[in-house]
Amino acid sequence: MKAFQVQTYDTPPTHCAVNAPVPAEGEVLLNIEACGLNFADLLMAKGTYQDTPSPPFTLGMEVCGTVLALGNGVSTPEIGTRVAVFGGQGGLAEQGVFPANLCREVPAEMSSPDAAGFQVAYGTSHLALTRRAKLQAGETLLVMGAAGGVGLTAVEIGKAMGATVIGVARGAEKMAVAKAAGADHVIDASADITAEVRALGGADVVYDPVGGDAFKAAMRATNREGRMITIGFASGDVPQIPANHLLVKNITVIGFYWGGYLKFDPTSLTDSMGELMDWYVQGRLKPHVSHTLPLEQAADALELLRSRKSTGKVVVTP
Structure with missing residues (x-):
């Protein structure tokens, strides 16, 4: 599959062909429909973010996608469910594996680009x-x-x-x-x-x-x-x-x-997201996505953040 990865901190991220991931225990495999970009992605590409993984890794902290497969011990969300999840990495790819307990089903009223750029x-x-x-x-x-x-x-x-x-x-x-x-x-x-x-x-x-x-x-x-x-x-x-x-x-x-709440109080994040999605369905929140680009233009999408030419969110759609 295609992925946009950091190979070293000294070189720009690049498009790669990598093996599709397999969900481990407690994980789900998603077909990624949209990935929201954040300023932290720029820092991770340089190795200066507080939670930067070791290279090589795929950028993209928050995604929306459809569940393709379940790892051992996972019963929900069910295959075919569209979910949003903050995984910290792995979003700028065609598929990705993420913790099942952090996935939240996306309301039918919410588009995948809105859901992907909504969480952080x-x-x-x-x-x-x-x-x-x-x-x-x-x-x-x-x-x-x-x-x-x-x-x-x-x-x-x-x-x-x-x-x-x-x-x-x-x-x-x-x-x-x-x-x-x-x-x-x-x-x-x-x-x-x-x-x-x-x-x-x-x-x-x-x-x-x-x-x-x-x-x-x-x-x-x-x-x-x-x-x-x-x-x-x-x-x-x-x-x-x-x-x-x-x-x-x-x-x-x-x-x-x-x-940081992922490590010491993840329930507060999922509870917060539930209330926010309710507000979205009620029409109280209207996400502003200024740019939506394909995976092939992931570098351009990051440049929009770096140059501060975007407003609201920038979303990549693999």
């Missing part, structure tokens, strides 16, 4: 805002990178939870995408973010997948007893937090890594 982005924002930040209705949520893969879902979920949402995005096109997703106010990333957020009353919760100067600007605009969630560092700059500033305004900085 929506799951991250949902757990971060509900479990970690405990966002309350009536609070003001500031979302950095508000037109990106996770940022856009934070805008949607924040609105669904009753918050006033301020989205920060770069350029008129991306600002319009954030506005269309439900942001009450949008700010250009090139503007004086601190001043503009303060003029809107400040932020009670900050959702930051960007880091760097954006994090610093957001901290200055955070209200007393505000909560700042660090999701990632797309800017490439991990900010150093001055602890004395936290004391002055009683600010809490919260770390959040969605994939």
